Structure formats: C-alpha cells, structure tokens
Amino acid sequence: MVTDVLREMMNAALSAAAVDGAIALEAMPPVEFERPRKREHGDWSTNVALAAGRGGDNPRAIAQALIDRLPPSEMVESVEIAGPGFLNFRLAPKWLHDVVVRASDPESGFGRTDEGAGIKVNVEYVSANPTGPISVVSGRHAAVGDALSNLLEATGHEVVREYYVNDVGRQMRLFARSLSVRYLDLFGVPGEIPEDGYQGEYVTVLARRLAEELGDRLVHASEEEREATMRRIGLERMLAEMRASLEKFGTHHQVWFLESSLKESGATRSAIEKLEAGGWVEERDGA
Known part of the structure; x- marks a missing residue:
C-alpha cells in the first residue's frame, strides 16, 4: 500500500535524524498517515514530527529535519510542513499514472493477494x-x-x-x-x-x-x-x-x-x- 511505502520512508528519515543528532528520540514514535481534510493540502499527512517533539523540541524544526533526510522516491512529488508541524505529502502524477496503467493490465497481478488461498467458493448468479x-x-x-x-x-x-x-x-x-x-x-x-x-x-x-x-x-x-x-x-x-x-x-x-x-x-x-x-x-x- 502507498502508506506502507511512505511509512518506511519516514522511519528511515527518523533513524537518520536520530543518528545525526538532529532530533532526540527516546523511542521511535509511531508513524501514521491519514487523508488531509482539504485536497489542496496534499494526498497524505502525518503528525509524526509533533509526536517526536513532545520532549520539548520545536515540531516544525523536527519536520524540516525529517524532510531533509527522506530517501528519494519516484512516488513523492513534494513534502510540505503545515501548521504546527504536520507533514503533507503529494504523490507524483507520473507515479499515479503508472499505477493506473499497471492496475489496468490483467497480466500484472495488481492488487492480488493470497488471503483466500485454499478456500473454495461457489458463486451462483443470473439463474x-x-x-x-x-x-x-x-x-x-x-x-x-x-x-x-x-x-x-x-x-x-x-x-x-x-x-x-x-x-x-x-x-x-x-x-x-x-x-x-x-x-x-x-x-x-x-x-x-x-x-x-x-x-x-x-x-x-x-x-x-x-x-x-x-x-x-x-x-x-x-x-x-x-x-x-x-x-x-x-x-x-x-x-x-x-x-x-x-x-x-x-x-x-x-x-x-x-x-x-x-x-x-x-x-x-x-x-x-x-x-x-x-x-x-x-x-x-x-x-
């Protein structure tokens, strides 16, 4: 899922910032993403900088430190700081286009899982x-x-x-x-x-x-x-x-x-x- 990839990127940035001494972490804060209330604020948002700043550090400064250490990704077009320290992510249009192309290809296996493996289902319809x-x-x-x-x-x-x-x-x-x-x-x-x-x-x-x-x-x-x-x-x-x-x-x-x-x-x-x-x-x- 998109949020899984974004979470991995953010965890990598948190670890790098902690190693560099840019932020002080006693424990890795949970990284959660949600949709912004307004579409113009981006595609996904996280308050992890606020969570990391509960020890007294400035959340906006933490947010900037995390942005500076985010690994590069074709998925993300931009990341912006909003309000007291929210991080708003915008997904790259080309990446979204590539997802649509992949999803429409029946040979790609896009979205398939093995959650129902071994379970037989009889679907009776029209009739x-x-x-x-x-x-x-x-x-x-x-x-x-x-x-x-x-x-x-x-x-x-x-x-x-x-x-x-x-x-x-x-x-x-x-x-x-x-x-x-x-x-x-x-x-x-x-x-x-x-x-x-x-x-x-x-x-x-x-x-x-x-x-x-x-x-x-x-x-x-x-x-x-x-x-x-x-x-x-x-x-x-x-x-x-x-x-x-x-x-x-x-x-x-x-x-x-x-x-x-x-x-x-x-x-x-x-x-x-x-x-x-x-x-x-x-x-x-x-x-």
Whole structure:
C-alpha cells in the first residue's frame, strides 16, 4: 500500500535524524498517515514530527529535519510542513499514472493477494428461468456476479461460477404449453395460450423451427407426450441461446446445474429424510 511505502520512508528519515543528532528520540514514535481534510493540502499527512517533539523540541524544526533526510522516491512529488508541524505529502502524477496503467493490465497481478488461498467458493448468479431470452435485469445480475467472482479470485479463492437452472415447476409447464400451442397453430390446430403463459415472439420463432425439424409428428401425439417433448427441446434451445448471450457479454459459467437432477438423483428426498431423522422438520398447517 502507498502508506506502507511512505511509512518506511519516514522511519528511515527518523533513524537518520536520530543518528545525526538532529532530533532526540527516546523511542521511535509511531508513524501514521491519514487523508488531509482539504485536497489542496496534499494526498497524505502525518503528525509524526509533533509526536517526536513532545520532549520539548520545536515540531516544525523536527519536520524540516525529517524532510531533509527522506530517501528519494519516484512516488513523492513534494513534502510540505503545515501548521504546527504536520507533514503533507503529494504523490507524483507520473507515479499515479503508472499505477493506473499497471492496475489496468490483467497480466500484472495488481492488487492480488493470497488471503483466500485454499478456500473454495461457489458463486451462483443470473439463474434466470430458462423460459425466455436473457433480459437486461439478468445482464445486471451477470455483471454483479462476475465482479464478485473476480474479486474472490483476486484474493486467492478457488471460485466456481454456477448457473442454477430452474427447469421444473409451474413456469416450465407454462412454457411447454405455450410452445405447444404455437406449434399446433402452425398446422391449423387452434389453441389458447394458458393464463400467465408466454406470449413473446421468441416462442413463435422457436415453434416454427421445431415444426421445420419435426414436421407434424407431434400433432397427433398425446398432450402429455407433446408437452414433454416441447419442454425438453425448448429447454435445450433456450439454454443454448442464454449461454450464447452470456458468453457475448463476457460471462462464463463453469457449472450449469439442473434443478431436475436433484429430483432424479433422489438427493432432495434424501436430505429431507435426514432432517426428519434428526428431528429438524416440523409439520404445521398441512405443510
């Protein structure tokens, strides 16, 4: 950090001044930096000269002695004495520019630490229902999730980026039925989109593609078979489109986890049984 470098410089100046006899120190005073209240007073300020002058020496004279013995640094443009003996540091514009250049270079490792080394973190984000194209709202979620994942990786965490696919339940049933209605309509079989169903043009476009690929073989299938097929194929096509949109946005999920896999594997039932066995589940009001 900047203050760590400034502190090292100031400690070096204190030691040199003490050795030269310019100041009398019984013990090395703590060197602390803080932001000046007014920007025109510089970038960082320290009261170490005041602390060093508590034995009776003039703090401003101590401050000048410290300035005279500060080691050279490309980081510092100037150091000024203010008030009773504050030292105000101004950082060099070129150094600040070089920091910005280094920070913007993804290969520099700027700001990275190993604080989270050995810690695994699963970040689940976006996870919009696979019933339509990625929306602007989901795009914001992608940006936030990516930023959080990047920060965790920069601090040494082992990050897995997950998209949780809600491919079961009411919304998927409505999507399959809406797609089925649009598909049948292309073969002259009228129908109504269910209440709260999906009316978007993308549903009609997808139904047209399925009609071109499958022909009319689902027209005479049972409603259950047709909707199961629409659900399966519709899910595949929407996920492919959503993945492509996120990739263009720069978001790369390592895991696309299907909620249906929990039911198929029995994991949900197993977890509930373990909770029941441990006495952690309570039935109340029919639920």
